[in-house]
Amino acid sequence: MSKAMGRVIQQNRKEILAGWHGKALALFSEKMARGTPIFDLLHEAMGMILDGFEEGGESCTEGLSSFSRIFAIHPFPPSRSMRLFFELQTILMAFVSDDESRDLLQTRIKEIMLEACDDFMAHREKIYQLKVEERQRSMFMALRRAEG
Amino acid sequence: MSKYLPKLSDLKKDFEDKPSILKGDYSKKEWWDTPFEFRDGNWSFPAKPEVVEELGFPNSRKWSALDDDWKLPADWQKTISEGLKVRLKKYRSLKLYLDSCVRCGACADKCHFFLGTGDPRNMPVVRAELLRSVYRNDFPLVEKILQGFSGSRKLTSEVIKEWHMYYYQCTECRRCSVFCPLGIDTAEITMVARELLNLIGVNNNWILAPVANCNRTGNHLGIEPHTFVQNIESLVEDIEDMTGVTVNPTFNRKGAEILFITPSGDVFGDPGVYTMMGYLLLFHHIGLDYTISTYASEGGNFGMFTSNDMMKKLNAKMYHEAERLKVKWILGGECGHMWRVVHQYMNTMNGPADFLQVPVSPITGTKFTNAAATKMVHIAEFTADLIYHKKLKLDPRRNDHLKTTFHDSCNVARGMGMFEEPRFILDNVCNSFHEMPENTIREQTFCCGSGSGINSEENMEMRMRGGFPRANAVKHVKDKHKVDSLVTICAIDRASLPALMKYWNPGVTVYGLHELVGNALVMEGEKKRTEDLREHPMTGFDDEEGDVD
Numbered sequence: 001m002s003k004a005m006g007r008v009i010q011q012n013r014k015e016i017l018a019g020w021h022g023k024a025l026a027l028f029s030e031k032m033a034r035g036t037p038i039f040d041l042l043h044e045a046m047g048m049i050l051d052g053f054e055e056g057g058e059s060c061t062e063g064l065s066s067f068s069r070i071f072a073i074h075p076f077p078p079s080r081s082m083r084l085f086f087e088l089q090t091i092l093m094a095f096v097s098d099d100e101s102r103d104l105l106q107t108r109i110k111e112i113m114l115e116a117c118d119d120f121m122a123h124r125e126k127i128y129q130l131k132v133e134e135r136q137r138s139m140f141m142a143l144r145r146a147e148g
Numbered sequence: 149m150s151k152y153l154p155k156l157s158d159l160k161k162d163f164e165d166k167p168s169i170l171k172g173d174y175s176k177k178e179w180w181d182t183p184f185e186f187r188d189g190n191w192s193f194p195a196k197p198e199v200v201e202e203l204g205f206p207n208s209r210k211w212s213a214l215d216d217d218w219k220l221p222a223d224w225q226k227t228i229s230e231g232l233k234v235r236l237k238k239y240r241s242l243k244l245y246l247d248s249c250v251r252c253g254a255c256a257d258k259c260h261f262f263l264g265t266g267d268p269r270n271m272p273v274v275r276a277e278l279l280r281s282v283y284r285n286d287f288p289l290v291e292k293i294l295q296g297f298s299g300s301r302k303l304t305s306e307v308i309k310e311w312h313m314y315y316y317q318c319t320e321c322r323r324c325s326v327f328c329p330l331g332i333d334t335a336e337i338t339m340v341a342r343e344l345l346n347l348i349g350v351n352n353n354w355i356l357a358p359v360a361n362c363n364r365t366g367n368h369l370g371i372e373p374h375t376f377v378q379n380i381e382s383l384v385e386d387i388e389d390m391t392g393v394t395v396n397p398t399f400n401r402k403g404a405e406i407l408f409i410t411p412s413g414d415v416f417g418d419p420g421v422y423t424m425m426g427y428l429l430l431f432h433h434i435g436l437d438y439t440i441s442t443y444a445s446e447g448g449n450f451g452m453f454t455s456n457d458m459m460k461k462l463n464a465k466m467y468h469e470a471e472r473l474k475v476k477w478i479l480g481g482e483c484g485h486m487w488r489v490v491h492q493y494m495n496t497m498n499g500p501a502d503f504l505q506v507p508v509s510p511i512t513g514t515k516f517t518n519a520a521a522t523k524m525v526h527i528a529e530f531t532a533d534l535i536y537h538k539k540l541k542l543d544p545r546r547n548d549h550l551k552t553t554f555h556d557s558c559n560v561a562r563g564m565g566m567f568e569e570p571r572f573i574l575d576n577v578c579n580s581f582h583e584m585p586e587n588t589i590r591e592q593t594f595c596c597g598s599g600s601g602i603n604s605e606e607n608m609e610m611r612m613r614g615g616f617p618r619a620n621a622v623k624h625v626k627d628k629h630k631v632d633s634l635v636t637i638c639a640i641d642r643a644s645l646p647a648l649m650k651y652w653n654p655g656v657t658v659y660g661l662h663e664l665v666g667n668a669l670v671m672e673g674e675k676k677r678t679e680d681l682r683e684h685p686m687t688g689f690d691d692e693e694g695d696v697d
Contacts, residue, residue: 028265028266032266033257035257036257036263036266037263037264037616037617037620038263038264038266038616040620041620069651069652073189073609073612073613073651074265074609074613075185075187075189075190075609123651126650126651127189127608127609127612127651130608130647130650130651131605131608133646133647133650134605134643134644134646134647135605136418137417137418137419137643137646138413138416138417138643139416139417140416140417140418140421141379141382141415141416141417141421142416144382145382
């Protein structure tokens with residue numbers, strides 16, 4: 001499936017990406033317009049995920065990290081962000097006809113979604129790490145003195 | 149320019165469809181009907197009761213934005229209403245700004261918080277409308293008959309909650325005002341709204357605690373005079389260890405030619421202390437006759453984020469100390485909002501400082517006529533003048549381990565129009581400097597997302613959203629030119645951008661401009677230098693060939 005799926009994605013990339021990107025933009029409480037940095041970065045990240053959909057690799061990993069980094073600081077629940085991968089599955093299902101390909105597609109979507117979950121949590125942990133580090137930096141001279 | 153910018157056909161479709169910024173159930177409703185919610189990461193803790201009491205501000209109590217009941221004082225509506233009337237009379241600009249907006253929308257997508265959140269209340273036009281809608285409620289009969297027609301609404305506790313959320317999602321950066329055809333300064337509306345909120349005890353601890361510290365000790369961090377001196381002496385020892393040169397700052401010395409004032413973050417926090425080391429090296433290099441005050445030990449002024457009266461009070465110490473120490477003029481360090489206060493308000497607020505002289509560089513003889521009124525010169529102007537007159541021995545190769553870009557600090561760029569001096573300095577102290585995209589620098593610079601006192605830890609997620617447009621511009625030069633160093637001339641930037649970079653652009657480090665000056669300065673009698681002020685190895689200086697002639 002995977003090679004066939006990769007080919008399907010490349011042949012219909014513009015249409016698939018537009019549909020999926022639109023679903024992501026719809027998550028935001030109000031309009032996230034064209035030309036805004038989030039519009040652009042999401043477009044880029046989701047494109048990278050699609051390009052690496054077939055076999056994973058650097059493009060997919062980087063895209064997932066970028067994708068999760070955006071959603072990890074927005075106020076909607078993680079499940080809402082992760083649901084986007086089910087949306088992608090629905091979009092891609094329209095392009096495959098046989099059961100075997102559908103099963104393989106579902107498996108791949110699950111793999112990607114789990115990787116995205118890990119990324120999401122890593123970015124949440126990063127937020128807390130940033131708070132600690134910022135506090136340390138703000139007290140730099142006091143800590144230095146305390147450490148002798 | 150974004151490669152995803154809309155095509156003409158897209159714009160035409162948008163125009164014909166006339167999509168609302170409000171979606172779904174709210175598309176046919178007023179903007180104020182859309183819900184907003186205080187959640188972890190989008191609000192800052194209110195001021196502690198003891199802080200409020202120390203300042204003599206009203207309604208000290210324990211409360212949280214998550215509470216249903218904010219324990220507002222019994223007569224809070226009257227306080228706000230009368231407070232607004234007083235300020236409309238006092239500040240002509242406020243009335244002008246509230247009356248003149250035509251809702252053209254030119255500002256709408258210019259705010260970094262709107263770009264980072266997509267929340268329509270973060271459009272500057274709507275943020276101003278939060279207050280304007282209450283201001284318009286002077287005509288309640290019209291409103292009663294034609295509900296929504298006049299754009300007015302009643303002042304309820306929900307409105308106060310909304311103000312608290314969104315006036316603390318404005319960093320008073322004034323990017324929106326650059327694009328306003330009528331010149332409306334939304335930052336001033338935010339300043340008044342915050343002032344009104346403080347009248348009823350709706351406040352922010354990250355602002356009022358530094359204000360109380362500054363009111364008590366002279367600086368935001370609450371550093372006592374002896375600690376202030378010890379910290380700088382500790383940096384002097386670091387400089388000696390690294391360069392072999394002993395610099396000799398003096399404190400509270402009467403009769404010095406120049407009083408040097410910088411944000412206290414430069415004396416206490418990382419990476420500000422490295423910028424301070426740069427100043428100390430520079431002053432020693434040119435033999436400047438200067439002193440540092442342990443009372444006027446803060447350049448910044450969080451009073452600006454509180455009330456006009458508090459801003460005036462905290463600013464007054466600069467001239468008081470200059471007069472007491474009988475200096476000729478004042479030199480100011482790298483800071484953002486400090487320079488908006490100094491450049492735009494200080495002279496009329498606490499001046500004229502007739503006891504001071506129009507600043508003249510003792511090294512080059514340059515008269516800083518731009519500072520003729522305030523008698524206070526920005527360190528970047530001072531240093532740029534020194535470099536222009538070839539008074540500094542610089543080796544830019546000492547910064548070859550850094551690939552830099554420059555972040556224009558909002559208040560210095562838009563508040564005093566300083567664009568070229570820091571770039572001129574950077575061009576002379578390092579060999580690798582790359583500009584971020586044109587629409588994100590100079591007067592169009594994007595805010596760090598943490599200015600105006602919203603740099604609290606608990607507000608981190610919102611800061612990451614608000615700072616995203618800036619981070620995105622840094623990403624551009626990081627990808628294109630392998631930039632790894634973000635240079636800035638603002639203390640809040642130095643405090644907040646490291647977190648922003650670590651989140652959005654791991655691998656990019658934040659530097660103060662004068663830290664790079666300190667790296668590049670070739671000091672008389674120095675020992676062989678192989679490390680920068682952070683004790684990081686310099687490229688090409690680990691062997692004899694790399695040594696300076």
